Amino acid sequence: MHIMEGFLPVEHAIGWSVASLPFVAWGVHSIKKRIAANPEQRILLGVAAAFSFVLSALKIPSVTGSCSHPTGTGLGALLFGPAAMAPIGAVVLLFQALLLAHGGLTTLGANIFSMAIVGPFVAYGVFKLARSLGASLAVGVFLAASLADLMTYVTTSVQLAWAFPDPAGGFMVSLAKFAGIFAVTQIPLAISEGLLTVLVFNALARFNPKELEDMKLAEPREVQA
Amino acid sequence: MKRTQNILLILGVIFLALVPLWIVERPVAGPDGEEVAIFGGADDQAKNLIGEIRPDYQPWFEPLIEPASGEIASMLFALQAALGAGFIGYYIGGARMREKMRREIEEAASKRDAA
Numbered sequence: 001m002h003i004m005e006g007f008l009p010v011e012h013a014i015g016w017s018v019a020s021l022p023f024v025a026w027g028v029h030s031i032k033k034r035i036a037a038n039p040e041q042r043i044l045l046g047v048a049a050a051f052s053f054v055l056s057a058l059k060i061p062s063v064t065g066s067c068s069h070p071t072g073t074g075l076g077a078l079l080f081g082p083a084a085m086a087p088i089g090a091v092v093l094l095f096q097a098l099l100l101a102h103g104g105l106t107t108l109g110a111n112i113f114s115m116a117i118v119g120p121f122v123a124y125g126v127f128k129l130a131r132s133l134g135a136s137l138a139v140g141v142f143l144a145a146s147l148a149d150l151m152t153y154v155t156t157s158v159q160l161a162w163a164f165p166d167p168a169g170g171f172m173v174s175l176a177k178f179a180g181i182f183a184v185t186q187i188p189l190a191i192s193e194g195l196l197t198v199l200v201f202n203a204l205a206r207f208n209p210k211e212l213e214d215m216k217l218a219e220p221r222e223v224q225a
Numbered sequence: 226m227k228r229t230q231n232i233l234l235i236l237g238v239i240f241l242a243l244v245p246l247w248i249v250e251r252p253v254a255g256p257d258g259e260e261v262a263i264f265g266g267a268d269d270q271a272k273n274l275i276g277e278i279r280p281d282y283q284p285w286f287e288p289l290i291e292p293a294s295g296e297i298a299s300m301l302f303a304l305q306a307a308l309g310a311g312f313i314g315y316y317i318g319g320a321r322m323r324e325k326m327r328r329e330i331e332e333a334a335s336k337r338d339a340a
Binding site for chain 1: 227230231234235237238241242244245246248249252263264265266267268270271272274275278279282284285286287288289290291292298301302303305306308309310311312313316317320321323324
């Protein structure tokens with residue numbers, strides 16, 4: 001999902017940066033508020049960031065014959081709310097843009113929008129919906145993390161199709177082509193991300209049941225070891 | 226502890242990563258005898274697709290620093306994953322120890338009350 005440095009036209013690069021900025025500011029604000037109220041959750045915030053660091057570094061082969069990576073933003077979105085992942089994802093993407101030439105500064109806004117804004121908000125919404133429909137904690141977490149991962153890549157496809165519409169068929173033809181590269185490749189990886197996020201949630205439920213209850217993510221009966 | 230579920234989750238991830246290695250067939254070499262790359266990055270494919278849709282498009286900004294080689298890039302990715310995994314392991318280890326000590330204190334207290 002990393003759009004490479006310089007590969008978005010100037011107006012798109014600026015537009016996505018402007019669109020991402022308020023979310024990053026909102027996220028910084030929400031993290032500050034949360035940590036001020038619960039200073040002990042600071043280290044858990046580190047875990048959310050670390051998870052995104054690990055998962056976005058793993059390039060995994062997929063059925064389309066190309067490699068891509070998960071995003072790891074679902075976990076933090078469920079623990080700290082969707083806005084909180086915007087600045088955290090921005091840090092991950094900035095690290096990759098500056099040191100790894102993976103993504104870029106001019107495409108940072110667009111990449112933040114897909115990975116650190118759309119993904120987390122999808123995760124949060126899907127989790128709430130799944131839980132309200134009676135899904136178990138594990139199923140809710142799995143669906144939230146998988147769909148967040150997938151929608152991130154769909155967003156990247158939309159961004160690229162918008163910037164580079166097909167000369168003959170326009171936006172939709174171009175979207176189908178980019179989605180063929182990104183979204184289809186991502187399906188097995190999205191499932192993997194869902195499974196790994198459930199794994200981390202199981203560890204949290206086992207060792208930090210009170211924190212999950214306090215965050216209103218799990219019912220007391222669901223986290224009893 | 227959901228040990229069975231956790232093991233199944235890990236096996237699921239490994240399975241999903243291995244299946245493509247089996248089912249994806251290596252494309253036949255082109256007429257020039259050049260091997261066609263397989264399991265390249267999706268990001269690179271998108272870059273090539275941009276080149277097909279807009280052959281005249283020129284990237285207008287270059288990365289400030291690029292890893293000097295593929296090896297150095299993998300080292301940096303490994304470092305990124307190691308830092309993240311190390312931190313998660315540190316947290317879970319600490320949380321596990323805290324939970325264990327809390328339980329021991331509770332057990333000791335209930336024994337004392339019984340005595």
